[in-house]
Amino acid sequence: MEQILEAVLAEQYDAVGALPVPDHYRAVTVHKDEQTMFEGIATRDKDPRKSLHVENVATPELGPGEALVAVMASAINYNTVWTSIFEPVPTFGFLERYGRTSPLAARHDLPYHVVGSDLAGVVVRTGPGVNAWKPGDRVVAHCLSVELESPDGHSDTMMDPEQRIWGFETNFGGLADLALVKSNQLMPMPDHLSWEEAASPGLVNSTAYRQLVSRNGADMKQGDTVLIWGASGGLGSYATQFALNGGATPVCVVSSPEKAEICRRMGAELVIDRNAEGYRFWKDEHSQDQKEWRRFGKKIRELTGGDDPDIVFEHPGRETFGASVYVARKGGTIVTCASTSGYEHQYDNRYLWMNLKRIVGSHFANYREAWEANRLVAKGLVHPTVSRVYPLAETGQAALDVHHNLHQGKVGVLCLAPEEGLGVVNHEKRAQHIDAINRFRGI
Template identity: 50%
Template sequence: MSELLDAVRSGASPAELLDCEVPTRFQAAYTRLDEIGIFEGETDKDVRRSIHVGEVDMPELAPDEALVAVMSAAVNFNSVWTAIFEPIPTFYFLNKLGQRDRRHELPYHVFGSDAAGVVVRTGSMVRHYKVGDKVVVSPAIVDDQDPIIQEDGVLTHEPLAWGYENNYGAFGQYCIVKAHQLMPKPAHLSWEESAANTLCAGTAYRMLIGGHGARMKMGDVVLVWGATGGLGSYAVQLVKQAGGIPVAVVSSEEKAELVRRQGCEHVLNRSEIDFGDRGMNHPKAWRRLGEEIRRLTGEDPHIVFEYLGRETFGASTYVARRGGKVVTCGSSTGYRHEYDNRYLWMNVKSIVGSHGFNYQEAIETNRLFQLGMLYPTLSKVYPMEQTAEAVRAVQTNNHIGKVGVLVGATAEHQGIDDPAARERFGEDMITLYRQ
C-alpha cells in the first residue's frame, strides 16, 4: 500500500498529500491484449476469465489532467464489452489513441467509466480543482480545441468514453482524468454512492431533460423500458422530478414494487401480460402494449425512453403518440432494429438519437444529486479484488440498478461529509436499491 493512498484514507490535508510521493506502480483491474480471442466459439463469455487484478505502472500526468485516488468505482455495460472484447476489442481504441498519446497504448487496459475519489495531483493547466478536492468523474472526454464544443461537447470530432476508449480508468487505485471531467462529490453521499451515478444518470438527463434530447415537459407521459436498470432507474426519477408521468416497464413483481417505492404510480410487469408467442417482435404485442399504457394513463406516451434496441424498438415507435418521440441511446438487445415506418411518418413521430452527455449536462445532473433531488440506485458493492464478479453480475443481468466496486475505500458508507443533509434527504430513499 502506498503512503499517498494511506494519507487519502486518513483524510490528510492538501499539504500532507503533496508531501507524499506518487507511487510508481499501483493495483488495478484490467484486461490483457494477449487474451483477445479467448471466447471465440463460446456462448458463455464469462468475464471472470478475462478480468485480472494486479500491479500496473503509474503514467505521467499531462498538463490538462488530474491524478485521482479512486475510492470507489461502478460497473457499466461497457465494462462487459471491454471484458468480452466485443463488439470490437478496446485495444483497437487504445492503439488509435496511442498514435497521438503513447501512454494509452499498452498490453493491458485499466477500464471502468464511473469513479469517485480525491485529487492528489494536478497538471499545470488545471485551474478549477486542486489537490485534496473530493470529486466524481464524468466519463465524457472531448477535444477542447474543437470549435463545436462551444455548442455541444458531444459533437466534437472524436469524443471518447473514459475508461472504455482510453486507459487508466476507474478500476484502479489511481486514475487519470482530464480537467473537464471533474465535478464536486455530493457531500451527503458515500464514496460508493457517489461513484454509481454519472454515466447512467447523465445519459438519462440528456435524453429527457437537456436541450439536445426529447425535451420533456410537465405532464408528458414517458414510457421507460427496463425501469430498474442502470439507465431506467434514473429516468424514472428524472421524469417524476420534472413533472412528467412515468410508465415503468419491468420484468418481475419484485422490480415492480421497487419502482413503486420510487414514486412511480404506473407500472407494467411484462411477466404478467400476454404479448403472444412472438413477444415484442409482433404488431399484436405492440397493440397490446398500447392498450396497457392507455389503461394506466388514459393516453399514449409523449416520449418513449429507449435503450434496449432490437427487442423493443418496433413497439416503441408504434406506441408513441401522434407527434411523439422515441429517444434512444443504445441497443443492448441488438443494433439492427426493425419497425413499421408507416407508424412513424404518417403519425409525424420523431426518433431522437442521444449519445452520452456534455460537461454542462454532467454538472447539472450532479447538482441534482447534491440537492437531494436524485438519489443513487446502487444495489450491491464488491471489493476491487472481486471486480470480475461485479462485472459478471451485470453481464448476466443478475442485478438491479447499479453495481459498485470499492477501490481505495476500505468499507461501505465511508466518505459521508454531510450527515445532516443525508438525514434531511432521507436515508430510506438514498439506500432504496440496497435494501
C-alpha cells in the same frame, strides 16, 4: 498508496498533495493477447471473470490539463461488460486509434486496458494548466473525454470529432486505485454520500439527464407521459427519478414483481411487468408480432387513462425498438442511447413517418449536462441507486451480475476504500435522505 489512503481516511486532504505517487498501482484490466478468448461462445456464456484481471500496472505520465485521482470507489456499467467480453469489438482498436492522434495520447495504446467509467475519490496531482482543481479535492468524474481542437465541439462537446468515453475508449479508467482523467471531467463529490454511493450515478445519471431532460435529447416537459424501459435498472432508475421530479408521468416497464416494487418505492404509480403480461414482440428471429405491439399499447392506455407516451426512453434496442416506435404518440419522440439486446433495430416506418414521430440518438452527456445531473444528486433531489457493492478483487463477479441482469440499479466497487459507508461529510443532510439513498440496497 497506503500513505495516500491513510491521509484520506483521516480526512487530512490537504496533506495528499505532498505524498509520493507510486510508480505502480492496482487496476482491473483486459489483455490484448486474450481478445479472441471467447470466439465461438454465445454472448451470454462469455464470462467476465475469465477476462478481467486485477494486477499492478505502471502509473501513467501526467499531462497538461489532466489529473491523477486516488479512486476510493467505482461502479460497473454495461461498457465494462462489453469490454470484458470483447463485444461488439475489442476495445484495443479504440486505444490504437486514440494513440495515433498525438504523442501524449500514445500513452493509452498499451497491451492492457484499465477499464471503468465511474469514480469517486481525491485528487492527488494536477498537470500544467489545471487551475480549478487541486490535490486534496474530493471529486467524482464523468466519462466524457474530448480534445476540443475542432470547432465542431464548441457548441456541444459531445459533437467533438475526438469525443471518447473514458475507461472504454481511453485507458486508465476508474476500476483501479488510481485513475487518469482530464480536469474537465471532474465535479464536486456530493458531501452527504459515501464513496460508493457518490461513484455510482456518474455515467448513467448523466446519460439519462441528456437523453430525457436536455434539449439535446427528448426535452421532457411537465405533463409528459414517459415510457421507461428497464425502469429499475441503472439507466431507468434515474430516468424514473427525472420524470417524477420534472412533473412527467413515468410508465415503468420492468421484468419482475420485485422490480415493480422498486419503481413504486421511487414514487411511480404506473408499472408494467412485461414478463407477467407475457409480451413477445418477436415471433421468431426474423419476424416481429404487431399484435403484441397493439396489446402493449392498449395496456399503456389503460394505465394512463387513454394517453400514449409523449416520450419513449429506449435502451434495450432490437428486442423492443419496434414496439417503442409503434406505441409513441403522434408527434412523439423515441430517444435511444443504447442497444443492450442487439444493435440492428427493425421497426415499421409507416408508424414513424405517417404519425410525425421522431427518433433521437443520445450518447452520454456534455460537461454542462453532467454537471447539472451531479448537482441534482448533491442537492438531494436525485438519489444513488446502489444495490450491491463488491471489492475490487471481485470486479469480474460484479460484471457478471450486470451481464446476466442479476442486479438492480447500480453495482458498486470499492477500490481504495476498505469498507462501505466511508466518506460522508454532511451527516445531517444524509439523515434527511437516508431512506431514498438506501432504496435499492440489498435488492
